[in-house]
Amino acid sequence: MRNIKEGKFVFTGELEPEKTTDLTELVESAKKLLGHCVACNVTDNPQSMAYMSSLVASYVVQRDAGMECVYQLRCSDRNSIALTSDLLGAGALGIKNVLALTGDHTTLGDYPGAKPVFDLDSGQLVYLIRKMVDEGVDLYGRPIHNPPKFHVGVAGNPNADPLESEILKLKRKIDAGAEFIQTQVIFDIEVAKTFLKEMERFKVPVLIGIFPLKNYGTADYFDKYIPGVHVPKDLLAEMKKASEISDKEKRNERYDEINLEYYGDFVHEIAHTTSAAGIHVMAVAYERITPALIERAKI
Amino acid sequence: MITGERKDLEELMEVVKDFKSLAVVGCDGCVGIYQIGGLKEAESLASLLKMGDKIKNGVVQDTEAFTVIRQCDKELIEKELGGKLDRFEAILSTACGVGVQTMAAVFSDKPVFPALNTMFMGAQDREGAELYELCSGCGDCVLHLTGGICPITRCAKGLLNGPCGGAVDGKCEVGGYTNDCAWVLIYKKLKSLNRLDLYETFRPPRDRRPSIGPRKLQGGAKY
Numbered sequence: 425m426r427n428i429k430e431g432k433f434v435f436t437g438e439l440e441p442e443k444t445t446d447l448t449e450l451v452e453s454a455k456k457l458l459g460h461c462v463a464c465n466v467t468d469n470p471q472s473m474a475y476m477s478s479l480v481a482s483y484v485v486q487r488d489a490g491m492e493c494v495y496q497l498r499c500s501d502r503n504s505i506a507l508t509s510d511l512l513g514a515g516a517l518g519i520k521n522v523l524a525l526t527g528d529h530t531t532l533g534d535y536p537g538a539k540p541v542f543d544l545d546s547g548q549l550v551y552l553i554r555k556m557v558d559e560g561v562d563l564y565g566r567p568i569h570n571p572p573k574f575h576v577g578v579a580g581n582p583n584a585d586p587l588e589s590e591i592l593k594l595k596r597k598i599d600a601g602a603e604f605i606q607t608q609v610i611f612d613i614e615v616a617k618t619f620l621k622e623m624e625r626f627k628v629p630v631l632i633g634i635f636p637l638k639n640y641g642t643a644d645y646f647d648k649y650i651p652g653v654h655v656p657k658d659l660l661a662e663m664k665k666a667s668e669i670s671d672k673e674k675r676n677e678r679y680d681e682i683n684l685e686y687y688g689d690f691v692h693e694i695a696h697t698t699s700a701a702g703i704h705v706m707a708v709a710y711e712r713i714t715p716a717l718i719e720r721a722k723i
Numbered sequence: 724m725i726t727g728e729r730k731d732l733e734e735l736m737e738v739v740k741d742f743k744s745l746a747v748v749g750c751d752g753c754v755g756i757y758q759i760g761g762l763k764e765a766e767s768l769a770s771l772l773k774m775g776d777k778i779k780n781g782v783v784q785d786t787e788a789f790t791v792i793r794q795c796d797k798e799l800i801e802k803e804l805g806g807k808l809d810r811f812e813a814i815l816s817t818a819c820g821v822g823v824q825t826m827a828a829v830f831s832d833k834p835v836f837p838a839l840n841t842m843f844m845g846a847q848d849r850e851g852a853e854l855y856e857l858c859s860g861c862g863d864c865v866l867h868l869t870g871g872i873c874p875i876t877r878c879a880k881g882l883l884n885g886p887c888g889g890a891v892d893g894k895c896e897v898g899g900y901t902n903d904c905a906w907v908l909i910y911k912k913l914k915s916l917n918r919l920d921l922y923e924t925f926r927p928p929r930d931r932r933p934s935i936g937p938r939k940l941q942g943g944a945k946y
Contacts, residue, residue, distance in 0.1 A: 500880075504928060526880065526882065526887045526888075528889065528896075529879055529880060529889065529896070529897045531879075531897055532889075532896065532897070540879075540880070542880040542881055542882060543928070543931070544928050545880070545882045545883060545884045545885070545887070546884075546887075547884040547925055547926075548883070548884065548926075548927060548928045551925075551927055551928065552928065563928060579888065581888050584886075584890075585892065585893075586907075586910070588910075589886065589906070589907065589910040589922070590886075592910075592919065592922055592923040593884065593885070593886065595923050596884055596923060596924070596925040597884075597925075599925045600925050608888060651888075651889060651891045651896050651900075652888075652890075652891040
C-alpha cells in the first residue's frame with residue numbers, strides 16, 4: 425500500500441498452495457518475484473478445493489522468501505467466529521494485507537458434499553476487519569488486546585453483465601472500508617478501461633488482473649471452465665499452434681513470446697493511459713513470465 | 724407451501740416389511756394440493772406396497788389409505804381418524820415432516836413412518852412444471868429491501884450483499900447455470916422500481932439467532 429500511496433505503478437503476483445504440506449516450490453516461486461512484485465496474493469482454497477491454509481502459506485512465504493503477502497481470506501467455510509480467529513492469528517504472524525473474498529460454493533470443489541457456510545460475505549468481512557483494525561474491537565464490540573493492523577482489499581469483476589450492478593456492489597464494499605481492488609482476469613483492454621472509468625469516482629486504487637497463459641492446456645481449461653471469461657479466439661489459436669512444437673524449450677519460448685506480445689502492449693497502455701494503480705499478475709507456477717513482461721511493457 | 728417427493732418404493736418396502744397391516748395416511752394440505760401426498764397418492768402407495776408382496780417377500784398383506792385435511796393439526800387428526808386406525812400395526816404418512824411428527828404424537832402407541840422426503844417451502848411456476856424454493860423461514864425477513872425476491876433462499880450462498888462472482892449472464896454457477904442469480908433479479912427489480920438506493924446500501928453482518936432452531940412461537944400447539 426505504501427508504494428501505491430506514493431503513486432508508483434505496482435505489480436502483484438499470485439501463489440497457490442495446493443494439496444500438500446511442502447511449501448518449497450511456493451517459496452522458490454516467491455523468491456523469483458522479489459524485486460518485480462511488491463507483494464504476492466496467496467490463494468485460499470480456490471474453487472473450493474481443499475488445499476493448504478492460505479494463512480500458513482502466507483506466513484511461510486513472508487518468513488522464508490521475504491515476499492510481502494496478500495493473505496486471501498474467503499468467507500466460505502468459516503463462520504464469523506472462525507474468521508475473527510484467523511484474522512487474530514494473521515495479525516500475530518505479521519500479515520499486512522488481507523483480500524476479503526466471499527469464496528466459491530462448496531459444490532464446485534473437490535468436497536462437493538461439504539456443508540456450505542456463508543455466515544459473512546466479502547463486504548461484511550471488510551466490515552469486520554475495519555472494526556478490528558480501526559476500533560480495536562470484534563464484531564460484537566468487545567475490545568481486542570493488541571488489535572491487528574491490516575490493509576484490506578476486495579475483488580472486482582469488470583466482466584460482469586450488467587456492469588452497473590457490479591459497480592454498485594463495489595460501492596458497498598468501499599462503503600464498508602475496502603482500501604484497494606484487485607480485479608478478475610481481463611483479456612479485453614476496452615473492458616478494463618470502461619471499468620476503470622466507472623471506478624474513478626470512488627478514488628480507490630484498482631489493480632487490473634491478467635492471466636498469462638503458461639501453456640495451451642492451461643489456456644484451454646481457463647477458456648472452458650472459468651465462468652464468465654473467455655480467452656480471445658486468436659490468442660487461443662496461437663497457443664494451440666505453439667503446443668504443436670515438439671521441442672519443449674522452443675515450445676516454452678514460443679508460449680512466452682505469445683504472452684509478451686499480447687500483454688506487453690496491454691500493460692503498457694494500462695500503465696500510461698488509465699487510472700489503474702497497477703497490475704495483478706495471476707501467473708501461478710509461471711513466475712518466469714512476470715519480470716519479462718514488466719520489462720516488455722516499459723513501465 | 725411445503726413440498727417434498729416420495730421416497731423410493733424399495734426404501735419404503737424395506738421400512739414397512741415387518742408389518743402385516745399398514746395405514747397409509749395422506750394429507751390434503753400442501754402436499755395434497757401439489758399431488759405429492761394427498762389421498763390419491765396415499766391410495767396409490769397403499770396398492771403398490773400390497774403389490775410389492777408379489778415381487779418381494781415380506782411386504783405388508785393389508786393396507787388401506789386414509790386422508791386428513793391437514794396432518795399438522797392434532798385436533799383434525801383426532802377428529803377425522805379417531806378409532807379408524809386401531810386395527811393397523813403401523814402408519815405410513817405421506818405428509819411433510821411436520822405432519823409425520825404430529826401423527827406420531829397423536830398415535831403414540833404405533834410406529835409412524837415418513838413416505839416423503841420433505842424438501843422446502845416453495846411454489847409452482849406458472850406452467851406448473853416445477854416447484855421452486857422461495858422461503859427459508861429465517862425469522863428476519865428482508866423482502867421489503869430486495870424487491871420481493873429472497874436472497875437468503877434464492878441465492879445459493881444466501882448473501883445479503885450479492886451478487887458474487889459466480890453469476891454469468893444472470894445465471895448462478897451452482898446448479899450449472901440453470902437457476903437465475905437472485906441478486907441479478909433483485910438488481911433488475913429494484914431498478915425497475917427506481918429503488919437502486921436499496922440495492923447499493925451495504926448490509927452489515929446478520930444476527931443469526933432468529934434462525935437458530937429448534938424454534939417456537941407463543942400460542943402454538945404443544946406436544
